[in-house]
Amino acid sequence: MTRHLGTGERIVGTEALHGGTTAEMRRLTIGGPGGGGTRDLVLRTFVDAEHAEDWLHREADALTSLAETGVPAPARVAVDPVAEQCEYPSLLMTCLAGRTVLDDEGVRLRLPVLARHLVSIHALRPVERPRDYVTLTTADTVVTPEAADAAAWAAAIDVIRGPVPPWEGRFLHRDFQPGNVLFEVAHPSPSGPRITGVVDWAGCSWGPADLDVAHCSTVLALLHGPAWGLRFAEAYEEAGGVLAARASERLYWQVRDGLACSEEVRSVARPWRAAGRTDLTARVVEERLDAYVTGLMNALG
Structure with missing residues (x-):
């Protein structure tokens, strides 16, 4: 080129x-x-x-x-x-300024910044609407981790066997998560973390805001612990974002993304370790995914 x-x-x-x-x-x-x-x-x-x-x-x-x-x-x-x-x-x-930040330190401050930025993405109305979202995971392709809470996972799988909830279309990134967000690090702002870029738009789609929120929630749970994944949807609403009206509809999207990750835990964890998070072994990530899915079923089910 x-x-x-x-x-x-x-x-x-x-x-x-x-x-x-x-x-x-x-x-x-x-x-x-x-x-x-x-x-x-x-x-x-x-x-x-x-x-x-x-x-x-x-x-x-x-x-x-x-x-x-x-x-x-x-x-x-x-x-x-x-x-x-x-x-x-x-x-x-x-090439955009800044870098990805995957460390646990500072996640409390970055979480609301991520949420506000995702709200602004969902507010976009492009002249040419991208294609509708696609999800590949089915109830039959979910891989239940070893030593997982079998009852919680069976209940979660039953959730995605049900019909897709009604949704209002939004402009979606489809892989909005810390690994695709750049933060200012050379001269950090005294007012807190500042996003300098969002990358990897190959999955850009049209679909429910819940889908992007669910994906970022899952990744936060695996990177930083299940509590942060469970917290992100609240942060999104606090930033002005609008999610599905009913708890059962929100649960559908959250569970769907969590279960989708079960099929690719090892490939998800590998680049994180290469980037310095050597603590995130496949076993650790699987345990966090189990705790997150169980937490969703306990909190929203």
């Missing part, structure tokens, strides 16, 4: 970025003509993904739509969904 660089620019350095589960991410340092200044771009590459072309089209379209909003998302530079110019399907975009 070097033909999309400016006249006289060239790639002078690359750095692998951690955290991705479906694609490889690299920061490209671009040198200016005549040895001038540098700028950074990010190359997102799908090396082995069956739906790479679809994901890249969706993400590129989402970035185009977001360019006219106040949501801090990367700007699209170039996209090669079928690997005509690159070795693999790829997306080139601008």
Whole structure:
């Protein structure tokens, strides 16, 4: 994709970025003509993904739509969904300031900031609405962790056997969670954590706000402990967000996302350990998922 660089620019350095589960991410340092200044771009590459072309089209379209909003998302530079110019399907975009923060320290302050930002995303009304959301998990594909509370999991599985609750459409990120949110760290604001960017828009969809809230809740539960996952929906409402009116409807979406994670616990935990959270072994994450699903059934069931 070097033909999309400016006249006289060239790639002078690359750095692998951690955290991705479906694609490889690299920061490209671009040198200016005549040895001038540098700028950074990010190359997102799908090396082995069956739906790479679809994901890249969706993400590129989402970035185009977001360019006219106040949501801090990367700007699209170039996209090669079928690997005509690159070795693999790829997306080139601008590099945002900040970094992901996965540590337990400071989660109490970050939680309401995450909630407020998600409310602002759900308030967007793009000219071209993205496709409706898709969920792949079924009652028959759920993987109950070893030593899990069998009764709680059986009850949770029964929840998603039921009909899909009615929902009001919202603009969804579909993977809004700490691993896809960048925070300002170089010069932290005295007023508290500040988000500098939201990345990975490949799953951008149209659907119920509950779905995004449920996903972020699940990830918070696995990263920081079940109590934080159970708290996030409250923080979302405190920030002005609107969820399903009935507790049973909210439970459906929360449980659906928690159970979906059961099928990919090991792949979810791996990039967290690579990013420094070596305490998050597959066993620990499975235990937290069990505690979270059980907590949902106890609190909302």
